[in-house]
Amino acid sequence: MTEMHKKPWKIPAVLLIIIIVGGGYILQVTQEPELPAGFASSNGRLEAVEVDITTKIGGRLKNITVKEGDKVEANQVLASIDTKELSAQVRRAEAEVRSAQQQRFYALAVIAQRKSELMLARKDLTRSKGLYENDSISLEQLQRVETLVQTANATLAASRAQLSNADAAIEAAIANTEFLKAQLDESVLRSPISGRVLYRLVEPGEVLPNGGKVLTVLNPLDVYMTIFLPIQQATKVSVGTDARVIIDSLENLVIPANVSFVAPRAQFTPKEVETRTEREKLTFRIKVKLDTELLRTHAELGKTGIPGVAILRLDSNIDWPEHLQQAN
Numbered sequence: 001m002t003e004m005h006k007k008p009w010k011i012p013a014v015l016l017i018i019i020i021v022g023g024g025y026i027l028q029v030t031q032e033p034e035l036p037a038g039f040a041s042s043n044g045r046l047e048a049v050e051v052d053i054t055t056k057i058g059g060r061l062k063n064i065t066v067k068e069g070d071k072v073e074a075n076q077v078l079a080s081i082d083t084k085e086l087s088a089q090v091r092r093a094e095a096e097v098r099s100a101q102q103q104r105f106y107a108l109a110v111i112a113q114r115k116s117e118l119m120l121a122r123k124d125l126t127r128s129k130g131l132y133e134n135d136s137i138s139l140e141q142l143q144r145v146e147t148l149v150q151t152a153n154a155t156l157a158a159s160r161a162q163l164s165n166a167d168a169a170i171e172a173a174i175a176n177t178e179f180l181k182a183q184l185d186e187s188v189l190r191s192p193i194s195g196r197v198l199y200r201l202v203e204p205g206e207v208l209p210n211g212g213k214v215l216t217v218l219n220p221l222d223v224y225m226t227i228f229l230p231i232q233q234a235t236k237v238s239v240g241t242d243a244r245v246i247i248d249s250l251e252n253l254v255i256p257a258n259v260s261f262v263a264p265r266a267q268f269t270p271k272e273v274e275t276r277t278e279r280e281k282l283t284f285r286i287k288v289k290l291d292t293e294l295l296r297t298h299a300e301l302g303k304t305g306i307p308g309v310a311i312l313r314l315d316s317n318i319d320w321p322e323h324l325q326q327a328n
Contacts, residue, residue, distance in 0.1 A: 038315035040237075042227035044288075046247065046306045049222040051193055053078055053215040055208050056186040057086070064214065068200045072191045072217060079214050081187040090184060093177040100173045104166035111159045118152035125149050195219045196302070220302025224260060224289045227310045228269055234284035236314040237262055243288045244324045247301070247308030254324055255294055255301070259312065261287035288312070 035041060059081040066078050128145040131137045199216040202208065225245055229237065241259040263285040288310045295301055311324060 038318040040233040041309055041311045043309050044225040044227040048304050049219040051217045052213050053189050055212045057183050058209045060207050061204050063204050066197050068197050070197045074194045076191045078191055079189040083187045090180045093180050097173040100169040107163040107166045114156040114159045118156055121149040121152040193219050221292050221295050224287045225310050227286050228283035242313045244311045247306050256291040257288045260289040
């Protein structure tokens with residue numbers, strides 16, 4: 001009976017030893033190498049610059065040429081607003097320009113006429129003065145001629161003012177035409193960057209206000225990770241600080257990066273921030289931008305929300321550990 005009671009206890013003991021040894025081996029293999037002094041790390045998620053394609057003028061959306069997930073090039077036409085009403089306004093404005101130009105031609109003709117009248121009045125005045133000196137006409141007749149000269153001068157001045165008004169009207173009409181044509185150009189929505197359509201927010205036929213969002217385009221070559229570091233480490237970080245990024249889905253890929261932004265003041269650590277160490281009350285927000293050339297060859301990195309870790313070199317005199325030397 002004694003032997004029968006002892007045997008069952010031997011098997012669990014052996015299994016326990018195997019579990020302890022095996023677990024220690026797995027932990028040793030899977031555990032990431034510890035960072036030496038002079039480095040800092042923090043968890044984060046990949047983010048990319050997103051550009052909203054919005055309407056500058058309100059109107060009915062005529063068409064959209066892309067859908068979510070499509071690649072787009074810079075200056076590519078993505079959508080357009082119906083412009084029937086705006087086109088009619090442009091034609092009316094152009095007609096107003098022509099009308100203002102005709103008013104100017106008329107004002108020039110009137111000025112020429114007033115100048116001729118003034119020249120004639122001045123000649124009559126010169127002749128009347130001679131006749132008055134010879135007592136051939138009365139003073140009253142001379143004064144009438146002088147009045148005609150003054151009237152001719154005033155009429156000429158008024159005609160010149162009309163010409164100035166015509167010039168101003170032409171400038172205003174041209175400016176209005178250019179404004180409407182600019183709006184006509186703005187009715188065609190183009191992508192300011194090369195990227196990928198992230199969201200398609202509306203459909204053709206919808207009426208949009210000024211500034212209405214139509215699409216969101218993601219820039220796959222402007223990817224970064226936002227991290228938070230405690231004050232003791234953040235004070236050693238500046239824009240341009242060398243960094244590395246490793247994402248969970250591509251653990252064998254070490255991505256070169258550098259710090260592109262350091263918050264000018266500390267803030268309370270956001271609750272959603274994932275950290276490996278005990279939470280710090282005050283931290284600095286830091287952006288780590290991934291290497292653009294590497295992003296060109298790894299399209300899978302141009303996505304948002306992928307978790308990973310950013311490692312920063314706080315002391316430029318220290319070499320990177322071997323496993324973080326360069327991208328594989």
